Amino acid sequence: MVVVGAVLCAVASTVLILALGELIAHSSSxxxxxxxxxxxxxxxxxxxxxxxxxxxxxxxDIASPSDPDRIYRLPKGPGRVQVREKGKLTMWLCLQxxxxxxxxxxxxxxxxxxxxxxxxxxxxxxxFSPTFWEMRERPELQ
Amino acid sequence: MGMLRIISKxxxxxxxWNAEDxxxxxxxxxxxxxxxxxxxxxxxxKGATAFRVEPGKPIExxxxxxxxxxxxxxxxxxxxx
Numbered sequence: 001m002v003v004v005g006a007v008l009c010a011v012a013s014t015v016l017i018l019a020l021g022e023l024i025a026h027s028s029s030x031x032x033x034x035x036x037x038x039x040x041x042x043x044x045x046x047x048x049x050x051x052x053x054x055x056x057x058x059x060x061d062i063a064s065p066s067d068p069d070r071i072y073r074l075p076k077g078p079g080r081v082q083v084r085e086k087g088k089l090t091m092w093l094c095l096q097x098x099x100x101x102x103x104x105x106x107x108x109x110x111x112x113x114x115x116x117x118x119x120x121x122x123x124x125x126x127x128f129s130p131t132f133w134e135m136r137e138r139p140e141l142q
Numbered sequence: 143m144g145m146l147r148i149i150s151k152x153x154x155x156x157x158x159w160n161a162e163d164x165x166x167x168x169x170x171x172x173x174x175x176x177x178x179x180x181x182x183x184x185x186x187x188k189g190a191t192a193f194r195v196e197p198g199k200p201i202e203x204x205x206x207x208x209x210x211x212x213x214x215x216x217x218x219x220x221x222x223x
Contacts, residue, residue: 097221112191116200117191
């Protein structure tokens with residue numbers, strides 16, 4: 001009886017380990033191949049200047065097509081998008097795909113939507129006001 | 143050559159076609175265009191948005207599949223976070 005229990009336990013453990021392995025292998029943005037492909041698309045979509053800026057500064061600025069005083073600051077990693085008007089932070093935006101995608105694809109998504117469909121982007125994104133301290137950021141951090 | 147890139151958890155799924163060969167009547171090229179059009183419609187029905195992305199030109203949102211497009215990128219449905 002003890003032997004049967006031990007065998008069943010071993011089988012159950014093996015199945016669990018295999019299932020976890022499968023889950024990890026197919027998890028979205030953790031896969032190197034997915035990251036590589038997303039990186040390729042990002043390079044294809046950004047201008048060389050934008051790509052260089054992203055690598056150096058960790059963000060890119062996308063000019064608003066409708067307001068010359070407004071830019072959208074997209075972070076390299078996940079996080080909220082800054083809306084800056086005349087250089088000052090005025091709002092945070094949060095928008096995400098329903099499906100989990102690699103980080104580089106998030107940047108592509110924001111850029112495409114802002115440049116080609118800004119009104120829908122603004123309508124769909126959740127908006128957050130900056131805190132008092134964020135509004136008083138030091139110029140060297142801008 | 144045209145390319146449809148669908149952003150997904152796999153990075154992006156790609157489908158390539160040759161519009162000139164399809165216009166010239168090449169059966170394989172026509173099938174590739176039809177397949178791209180079918181996938182475009184399927185993703186759109188799921189809420190994806192399509193953008194025409196071509197070097198040196200402004201990015202443009204598109205509602206219809208265009209086999210003459212050099213590159214179409216589809217973004218999955220988005221929601222406020």
